[in-house]
Amino acid sequence: MNHLKEKLLSYFIAFEEQVEKKSFLHSHRLDSFAEFEKTGFPSKGDEAWKYSYPVLLKLLQNDYSIFPKELANHKLNDLKEYFLTAADSYKIVFVDGIYNPFLSHTSHQGHDICVLSSASVQNKYKDILNTYYNKLGAKQEDLIQLNTAYVRDGAYIHIPKNTVVDYPIEIINFSTGKQQNPLFIQPRNLIVVEENAQVEIIEKHHSIAPHEVLTNVVSEVFVAKGAQVNYYKLQNDLDTASLIDNTFIRQEEKSEVGVYTFSFGGNFIRNNLNFYQEGSRINSILKGVTLIEKEQHVDNYTLVHHQHPNCESHQDYKGVYFDRSTGVFNGKIKVEKEAQKTNAFQQNNNIIFTDTATINTKPQLEIFADDVKCSHGCTVGQIDKKALFYLQSRGISHKEAKAILTYAFTNNIIEELKNPFVKKKINEILAEKLGFNLQFSFH
């Protein structure tokens, strides 16, 4: 048996001693723990982990610290650079998996933007938790069971009917490297958006020191009729950090959800992104840019499940690979028999800069309805030499011309972002990664 699995099994009682047992989460912990005991980690030959298994296996060899005890002491000023905006956002901040109230800005005025550990011990949240918590997670694979068993905290967001949240919500997980061992954390976010409500969420994971961390985060998002959610994932961590992001989104009729994933840094990133459409006239948007270097590995594994008529989904992922970096895109679209007039679009375009970078891209379409529009396409190429010559002939250096063309390649996704803070941040990161100063007026 895997050493880590053994450790997780034997520490469970001690872990439960430390966290609140009266919590609503307790029974789910027990069930999932039993489930994880049966299944364990993904194994070799698991189709869903085909291209990322070797990286995962290597990570699972570490001797992790699985529930850090102390609250690390950090001041807001030291961490300011990691926040999108100093004032104009709600912030739910965790340090080494533990909620940090001093760094956070939560709210209960007209909505609940707070934390799961606290919501799960209060009666007034019981109905919401009963209705939604682990409803999407329970049916899922091994790593989600592990998260449910070892969950300690995460964001609890409830936006009532017709509420437009005034500021974006930042969910930030810091890891400090204060533990001796590598850190393994299991954050859990529950996001419930009621009828016609609107909210923007930004999720980030940051190591503030180079120290090994593996984050296995689960987010369940429930979006009711006519509601709109824009969810941005900014993944630009140190090379010592690895992230497995599991996001499950259930949409009801006429709702619109966009998940925008930007993977720019980290040792290993796996994005399991799942959309379940449960109503008609739903729009699901999945877009992302991956731009990585060295030996970084990013795996985008998406599912869109069309179950009702007249719905849409739009997927567009761009990848840029330098050095020996590797990427995976696996996009599954499932259209059930009832889901007539589905319009499902999927695109994955990649640029590789070296002979040693690789990308595996795989569309997976399962269509059982006959009156649907489904299109998919993928490309893997290099920077266009003619375009390079054109730019250079105007006096732009080879290096800068390459950077501009790379930026231009990703631009259609960035241009579309509605949140100005996110757009600015992404542009800044790209300019820095590509190593030149864009003379651009971003708009």
Next chain:
Amino acid sequence: MLSIKDLHVEVEEKQILKGINLEIKPGEVHAIMGPNGSGKSTLSSVIAGDETYEVTNGEIIFDKEDLLELDTEERAHKGVFLSFQYPVEIPGITVTNFIKTALNSCQKAKGLPNIPAAEMLKMIREKSKLLEIDQKFLSRSLNESFSGGEKKRNEIFQMMMLNPKLAVLDETDSGLDIDALKIVAKGVNTFKNNTNAIVVITHYQRLLDYIVPDFVHVIHDGKIVKSGDKELAKELEEKGYDWIK
């Protein structure tokens, strides 16, 4: 200003240019004419530094410097400009951002500071007005789904912004209607002065009614087979290229 001696050029081991000689002085307009496949566009690409072509013999001296030793961008910094026959479409970069980046790259290469934003804006407004370019056009992606005429006008716009010493216009007239042709010619004639030089590469005489050349050269099978004044162009228009071969 530009001196080309015995220039031989190959592409994929096929000889395209077989000994071109050409002398261009400041203030001159040269037209290079010739049938399709004679090597006209190859000559312009080689001057600009396109690495697809291999120079096997000869030299190109520009302002006393060996042009063949310079990278494409360095040639641009020295004042060489090529108006492309087929400008490349680049989605994601606006015309304005592109020209700003290009201009400031040239400034930087010369050790000069960036052009202040207000001045840049003024220049852009002036040049685009002269070429009857709509302001909306400037915030569109570079050449993306531009019409043939828009692409060529955009090339001339870039030329006017960059203000080169030597402008090579490769088939700038192709795909233009007469109105667009006149606008492009107006731009070129405004740009022209006695310190710069223009090379007009064209298949037809039509453009030369508006941009009047001092010299006309005919290329055939990789060599200049005949040179003359603007009357030569008219003769070619009447008789075609066959009599010259």
